[in-house]
Amino acid sequence: MLRWLALFIAVAACLLLGMATGEQWINPFSASDTLEQTILWELRFPRLLTAFAVGGLLALAGAWFQVLLGNPLAEPYVLGVAGSASAGAVTGLMFIPESAWVMSAGAFIGAWIGIVAVMFFSHLGPNRMLLAGVVLAAFWSAVLALLLALLPEQGLFRAFSWMMGDLSHSDLPVPLLLLAWIIALGCGLLLSKSLDRLLLGERHAEALGVDVKRLRQRLLLLASAVTALAVTAAGTIGFVGLVIPHLMRLLFGSLHRAVLPASAIGGGLLLVLADSAARTVIAPAELPVGILTAIIGVPVFLFLLLRRN
Structure with missing residues (x-):
């Protein structure tokens, strides 16, 4: 309970810090000027909520991919x-260079093209996938590179x-991203027991009543869709999901009923x-x-790699 309380307090503190810091320091509790109020509530606060939602979605996707592929x-x-989302975004810019909406639409379409390509290989098993x-x-x-x-x-x-990775030009509505965060977390919690059993290995999971093939397909679709939405909103932001x-x-601990909500909150906190x-x-x-x-994630990635060896 104390750990959860500390996590929620950290999120609240970081949101307040994010509203106060920037080109101009503003005290969220004493801002009386109209311009300061506008900066706080119309510029900084929506951007921080976007960062929280995107970070949480990436962290949830990372937790799912680690179970899906059996690779920590x-x-x-x-x-x-x-990569496919980036190619789609740049393709959109080739037609209308100044339109952020066209870039976002191209990124979303490109991400789903990448998802369909990966789904084609899903029946080969996690290693070949x-x-x-x-x-x-x-x-x-x-x-x-060609584009x-x-x-x-x-x-x-x-x-x-x-x-x-750019949050300053995100055009997706904040309520949409927060709703996606809630739905993704809810879906993850519904699958949490099956995820715990899958960690024991495919044979043990099947013996405990888990349809491993269907679970992997659901995980791949869910994690890829979440990644596509996060990439569309903020570009390519790596290592949060790792x-x-x-x-x-x-x-x-390792039980997903705790790991998934903690990751959804912790990913938002980091971003x-x-x-x-x-x-x-x-x-x-x-x-x-x-x-x-990346500056944070690369050393952690190398540490985990050396630790695993």
């Missing part, structure tokens, strides 16, 4: 969904900003912190938030 080092972009995902990721990277070479100059800055599930397992730092470190300019999550 898996994360949401391992199957090439982010992982290998197919790695090959598809390399293919989408090549397609993306960037053909992209008009006025769209290059927006494309590179989005590819490094770091947070492991950290929450250390704090709350809120990273976004607040990205807006503050070199203010008035901004760092891409994906750079900060």
Whole structure:
């Protein structure tokens, strides 16, 4: 109970810190000026809620992919969904370079093309599906490089900003992202017992009444859809789905009825912190938030890899 309370207090504190920090320091409790109120409630607060929802979705997807692939080092972009979304976003910019909506629509369509491609290999088992995902990721990277070479100059800055993770141009409605966060968490909790049994191995899970093939298909579709929505909203932000599930397992144990809600909250907490730092470190300019999550995630990834060996 104390750990959960500490987690909720940390989220509230980070939201307040994120509202206060930026190009201009504003006290959320004493802001009386109309301009300050506008900055707080119409600019910073919706962006922080977007960061919280996107971080939570990525962390949930990471927890699901790690069970789905039987690999503790898996994360949401391992199957090439982010690469296909990036290719779709840049394709949209080729037609209308200044339209964020076209870029978001292209990213969502591209992500689902990547999901369909991965689903085609799902019947081969987790190991071959992982290998197919790695090959598809390399293919989408090549397609993306070709598209960037053909992209008009006025769209290059927006494309590179989005590819490094950018919350400043997110056009998806905040209520939609929060609703997706709630639905994804609810679906995860409904599958939590089956996920716990799958951790014991396929044979043990089947002996306990789990339809492993159907469960894997549901997990793949759910995790990929969540990743597609998160990528559409904020671009490619890596390592949140890798770091947070492991950290929450250390704090709350391995049962998914605790790991999934803790990951959904912890992922949001990490991205809120990273976004607040990205807006503050070199203010008035901004760092891409994906750079900060990578700076945190790469050392953790290497530590987990060495620990596993």
